[in-house]
Amino acid sequence: xxxxxxxxxxxxxxxxxxxxxxxxxxxxxxxxxxxxxxxxxxxxxxxxxxxxxxxxxxxxxxxxxxxxxxxxxxxxxxxxxxxxxxxxxxxxxxxxxxxxxxxxxxxxxxxxxxxxxxxxxxxxxxxxxxxxxxxxxxxxxxxxxxxxxxxxxxxxxxxxxxxxxxxxxxxxxxxxxxxxxxxxxxxxxxxxxxxxxxxxxxxxxxxxxxxxxxxxxxxxxxxxxxxxxxxxxxxxxxxxxxxxxxxxxxxxxxxxxxxxxxxxxxxxxxxxxxxxxxxxxxxxxxxxxxxxxxxxxxxxxxxxxxxxxxxxxx
Amino acid sequence: xxxxxxxxxxxxxxxxxxxxxxxxxxxxxxxxxxxxxxxxxxxxxxxxxxxxxxxxxxxxxxxxxxxxxxxxxxxxxxxxxxxxxxxxxxxxxxxxxxxxxxxxxxxxxxxxxxxxxxxxxxxxxxxxxxxxxxxxxxxxxxxxxxxxxxxxxxxxxxxxxxxxxxxxxxxxxxxxxxxxxxxxxxxxxxxxxxxxxxxxxxxxxxxxxxxxxxxxxxxxxxxxxxxxxxxxxxxxxxxxxxxxxxxxxxxxxxxxxxxxxxxxxxxxxxxxxxxxxxxxxxxxxxxxxxxxxxxxxxxxxxxxxxxxxxxxxxxxxxxxxxxxxxxxxxxxxxxxxxxxxxxxxxxxxxxxxxxxxxxxxxxxxxxxxxxxxxxxxxxxxxxxxxxxxxxxxxxxxxxxxxxxxxxxxxxxxxxxxxxxxxxxxxxxxxxxxxxxxxxxxxxxxxxxxxxxxxx
Numbered sequence: 001x002x003x004x005x006x007x008x009x010x011x012x013x014x015x016x017x018x019x020x021x022x023x024x025x026x027x028x029x030x031x032x033x034x035x036x037x038x039x040x041x042x043x044x045x046x047x048x049x050x051x052x053x054x055x056x057x058x059x060x061x062x063x064x065x066x067x068x069x070x071x072x073x074x075x076x077x078x079x080x081x082x083x084x085x086x087x088x089x090x091x092x093x094x095x096x097x098x099x100x101x102x103x104x105x106x107x108x109x110x111x112x113x114x115x116x117x118x119x120x121x122x123x124x125x126x127x128x129x130x131x132x133x134x135x136x137x138x139x140x141x142x143x144x145x146x147x148x149x150x151x152x153x154x155x156x157x158x159x160x161x162x163x164x165x166x167x168x169x170x171x172x173x174x175x176x177x178x179x180x181x182x183x184x185x186x187x188x189x190x191x192x193x194x195x196x197x198x199x200x201x202x203x204x205x206x207x208x209x210x211x212x213x214x215x216x217x218x219x220x221x222x223x224x225x226x227x228x229x230x231x232x233x234x235x236x237x238x239x240x241x242x243x244x245x246x247x248x249x250x251x252x253x254x255x256x257x258x259x260x261x262x263x264x265x266x267x268x269x270x271x272x273x274x275x276x277x278x279x280x281x282x283x284x285x286x287x288x289x290x291x292x293x294x295x296x297x298x299x300x301x302x303x304x305x306x307x308x309x310x311x312x313x314x
Numbered sequence: 315x316x317x318x319x320x321x322x323x324x325x326x327x328x329x330x331x332x333x334x335x336x337x338x339x340x341x342x343x344x345x346x347x348x349x350x351x352x353x354x355x356x357x358x359x360x361x362x363x364x365x366x367x368x369x370x371x372x373x374x375x376x377x378x379x380x381x382x383x384x385x386x387x388x389x390x391x392x393x394x395x396x397x398x399x400x401x402x403x404x405x406x407x408x409x410x411x412x413x414x415x416x417x418x419x420x421x422x423x424x425x426x427x428x429x430x431x432x433x434x435x436x437x438x439x440x441x442x443x444x445x446x447x448x449x450x451x452x453x454x455x456x457x458x459x460x461x462x463x464x465x466x467x468x469x470x471x472x473x474x475x476x477x478x479x480x481x482x483x484x485x486x487x488x489x490x491x492x493x494x495x496x497x498x499x500x501x502x503x504x505x506x507x508x509x510x511x512x513x514x515x516x517x518x519x520x521x522x523x524x525x526x527x528x529x530x531x532x533x534x535x536x537x538x539x540x541x542x543x544x545x546x547x548x549x550x551x552x553x554x555x556x557x558x559x560x561x562x563x564x565x566x567x568x569x570x571x572x573x574x575x576x577x578x579x580x581x582x583x584x585x586x587x588x589x590x591x592x593x594x595x596x597x598x599x600x601x602x603x604x605x606x607x608x609x610x611x612x613x614x615x616x617x618x619x620x621x622x623x624x625x626x627x628x629x630x631x632x633x634x635x636x637x638x639x640x641x642x643x644x645x646x647x648x649x650x651x652x653x654x655x656x657x658x659x660x661x662x663x664x665x666x667x668x669x670x671x672x673x674x675x676x677x678x679x680x681x682x683x684x685x686x687x688x689x690x691x692x693x694x695x696x697x698x699x700x701x702x703x704x705x706x707x708x709x710x711x712x713x714x715x716x717x718x719x720x721x722x723x724x725x726x727x728x729x730x731x732x733x734x735x736x737x738x739x740x741x742x743x744x745x746x747x748x749x750x751x752x753x754x755x756x757x758x759x760x761x762x763x764x765x766x767x768x769x
Contacts, residue, residue, distance in 0.1 A: 050428070054432065054435060055428050055431055081432065083429060083432070087429060088426030088427070088429020088430060089424075089426070089429075090345055090424065090426065092349050092350070093345070097348070101341055101344050104340060104341065105337050105338065105340075106333065106337075106433065107334075148429075
């Protein structure tokens, strides 16, 4: 039996006066999936996240969240948590008091005490639990916002730029939490401008531009649909590698070698099949490959390729 | 395509469990009490009046320009009424600004609206919780002002009789009841200001105007009370009960203006709260940089309140034929005569003379304005009264002169102009030494609404 999607949107349109923020959006997010939302500023990401959180109602179209149709009233079904435009925290309360007040609001006795400690521990804020939120950095605020969302044991978690301001340790905590939630069946929809985060976390992405979807689907599909990418190639023998690359069909070598971390790097442009061919040639000729990575991530390249024409056409 | 926006809402069975208003209320109270400025204000309201009343009561110079200030040496109840007068003018408008004027705007400032809406899932319940929480804090502040000033006065001066606004003496138990009643009456205009604060906070968002609105409205109302407005307009202003509580301290009480003032204030409180609610539930919470409704705030907030003012003026004008100043010669004469008779008895008692009654004194007053050159009507400091009285067994008629300064709201200060033995000097020589002369200067009140003289 098919499990219903956590989010099912069809033909969602939302306008603010003359401005069309969302124009006929279709979106599906499966349970247990981390779904990335990408788009340039003003693309409609925050508006879409706001609809999922029940902060606004669509002008037209249908939206089902956690198998519950969402009407015009400003409310989201139980099981939805998250934040847009940064978490809402009360600076005069400590981290623990912020969570305790929220737990008391929800009436979840279970969420109090141990639940709060657990949420703080998951996001790595146990040591500052007694500190007022007023003194928190942006990254700490993001993590506390995530802890607040965790308290409600969400089945759909909606996060707007959750990686903003995170240091490596904070990022590790947040990624760990999101991955574990997804493994437990929670659907996560997050927006970010950090493509590396999205590539590390998301199984599917949706790219928005000027209120419309220009791509939605798995990252692998995005890479396959995309045009050629530039790859940085570090080998044990740059001269031989250049010669082999020049001789490989559909592989284009950049004019001059680039310095990369103290070594001579080759930049080649190719589709994935041609790149596979090049790697096979290099190995066959005894050239060791020390690094092969896209100069610009596939998602970022796709994002730029798909959104720039739309932005230019504005 | 199905347009869900026009389709029925989700079935109730599938809806989320509600965050009750009670839980939202506790959440709001926790947030308010966690603010250091709210804690400070609560502390100040519970301590400062007691300290002020106790300190002033020990001074040789009393705030005699404030209603009941001249009696602060005589009884502990006077201090609370001085604080009440000050609160109606300054403290309560500012406190309501601080609490009700900020309760919604604070979420705009902190950027927490979305968080709150996701947590509570109902703008209606958020509104109810915030309104109730701010009401609770405001009540806490008012109760603090009242309790503190009463305790301070009673501890510093004692539980003695209070001289009413017409000179009659209230027993301590009567004074206690009327002081508490006066504080209860000013809750009505406080609620009206709080509701205006809610409206400003909702409609103007982060704009400082939202925070200042109750204070500005209160200031405007005070300025209006200083103008020579018709009585109907004066009574239709929601702050009139800040003034008309003084009617409790006359005998018989001037209760009609007080009742009208309280009723008008409550109507304003209900209407302004309803408007705030209507604006709030229509708000777009997706706009993080919301700075109020701008011009729409005028149409949804200011215009209905202006219409309400017009309606209350019309209502009061129909209910009471009062489209004049309300300060007329016969009413002034009656007020001065009544107060003089009561205070004369007090002076007689101080001087250890044979007791007389008001009926025996048969006091009358003849007042004119501007030396008789002007119509004896309306506010001004150019009223002059000649008071006459009789003593049992004495054929001669006593007379004394007073200069009156009557303000537009009907209050007056009568300043004795002689003879010196009666009202020309601030002290009288008693068998126990010099004592304050109750006839030298006294406060009084002209009831602005038309009354039928009794007796």
